[in-house]
Amino acid sequence: xxVLKITFCDSLNNVSFWGxxxxxxxxxxxRSLLKLRELAEKFIKCNIGNGAAAWFxxxxxxxxxxxxxxxxxGGPRALSIPIEAKISSVYDLQEWKLQPPRSDKALALHVHLxxxxxxxxxxxxxxxxxxxxxxxxxxxxxxxxxEVLRPRSTIKSxxxxxxxxxxxxxxxxxxxxxxxxxxxxxxxxxxxxxQVSTHCCLCSSSSETRAHLFIDCTYTKVIWSFxxxxxxxxxxxxxxxxELMKWAASRSTSCPQTLRLLIVHALVYTVWRQRNNLIHNxxxxxxxxxxxxxxxxxRNSITARSHMKKxxxxxxxxxx
Ligand SMILES: [Zn+2]
Numbered sequence: 001x002x003v004l005k006i007t008f009c010d011s012l013n014n015v016s017f018w019g020x021x022x023x024x025x026x027x028x029x030x031r032s033l034l035k036l037r038e039l040a041e042k043f044i045k046c047n048i049g050n051g052a053a054a055w056f057x058x059x060x061x062x063x064x065x066x067x068x069x070x071x072x073x074g075g076p077r078a079l080s081i082p083i084e085a086k087i088s089s090v091y092d093l094q095e096w097k098l099q100p101p102r103s104d105k106a107l108a109l110h111v112h113l114x115x116x117x118x119x120x121x122x123x124x125x126x127x128x129x130x131x132x133x134x135x136x137x138x139x140x141x142x143x144x145x146x147e148v149l150r151p152r153s154t155i156k157s158x159x160x161x162x163x164x165x166x167x168x169x170x171x172x173x174x175x176x177x178x179x180x181x182x183x184x185x186x187x188x189x190x191x192x193x194x195q196v197s198t199h200c201c202l203c204s205s206s207s208e209t210r211a212h213l214f215i216d217c218t219y220t221k222v223i224w225s226f227x228x229x230x231x232x233x234x235x236x237x238x239x240x241x242x243e244l245m246k247w248a249a250s251r252s253t254s255c256p257q258t259l260r261l262l263i264v265h266a267l268v269y270t271v272w273r274q275r276n277n278l279i280h281n282x283x284x285x286x287x288x289x290x291x292x293x294x295x296x297x298x299r300n301s302i303t304a305r306s307h308m309k310k311x312x313x314x315x316x317x318x319x320x
Contacts, residue, residue, distance in 0.1 A: 015084060016057070018037060018041065018055070019083065039149060044128055044129070044130060045061075049123045049125045050122070050125060051086060051091070051118075051123075052125070054087045055085070055087075056087050057075065057083055062109070070109070079106065079109075081097075091119065095118065096113050158179060161245060161249045162175050168297070168301055171265035171268075171269045174265075174268060174269045174272065175264070178210060179245070185209055186200070203218045203219050211241050214244065214268055214271060215239070215240070216239075219287050222287035223267060223291045230295075230318070231254070245264075256317070258314060262298050262301055262302070266298055302318065
């Protein structure tokens with residue numbers, strides 16, 4: 001869209017898109033486009049041909065960046081080159097037409113231009129490229145551009161237990177929400193002022209919090225007992241969400257980390273789904289059936305990813 005607007009603007013006003021000052025009477029869309037220039041300019045590189053289309057001051061055609069930014073607003077006066085000059089107007093008879101340098105920046109520009117052969121009218125037209133990391137993308141590339149622009153935070157310590165390689169996407173997404181404690185449990189709904197009973201619908205004996213739903217609830221405990229029995233784990237008592245995550249992140253020969261993560265992800269997803277099923281559809285399913293569903297999901301995950309190193313030996317450990 002910006003490229004279209006550049007063409008549009010050039011043909012109408014013969015001014016550079018990059019030098020336009022926003023006006024109060026401009027449309028919201030146009031002002032929004034002008035605001036995006038700061039983001040876009042770092043990606044657009046001008047490759048000089050005959051210099052007839054490229055703007056001397058505004059286009060990014062030297063390693064110094066747009067010269068109006070490098071030299072500042074006083075640049076055109078210092079070099080006696082008009083703000084609306086095209087590059088083709090700044091050379092003559094194979095020579096650059098520049099005033100003697102009077103500042104370090106002007107000297108740096110002189111030094112750089114002295115390494116370039118001035119454009120020739122017989123050369124090809126100037127062209128523009130979308131570059132990321134110095135490489136031409138062959139046109140605008142939304143994915144790679146977003147990777148450069150998107151805000152980044154430090155990697156969280158729990159990230160590898162949520163977004164591990166081979167995870168089931170819907171399980172991992174649900175786990176991410178749960179780990180941030182963003183599930184709309186009844187206690188959270190009540191804390192927002194909603195008039196709801198906070199009792200857990202699976203056991204009807206405690207308040208529905210994250211720790212209760214996935215650890216303390218008698219319904220969930222039955223499922224955990226099936227799982228621990230299958231893994232031949234005894235004397236393990238989980239009492240908080242952090243403890244559960246700690247167990248999921250640890251490893252042992254008989255229960256590798258990938259298997260633990262598959263189990264926790266599948267259990268959290270399936271118990272939450274059953275909780276919603278009970279509330280919205282009044283469908284009661286015994287914990288033994290939920291366990292079988294979790295078992296099936298884990299087997300399917302391991303089978304589907306058997307080509308991956310970390311999944312190769314999991315099936316015998318899960319089926320024992
Ligand atoms: Zn409960």
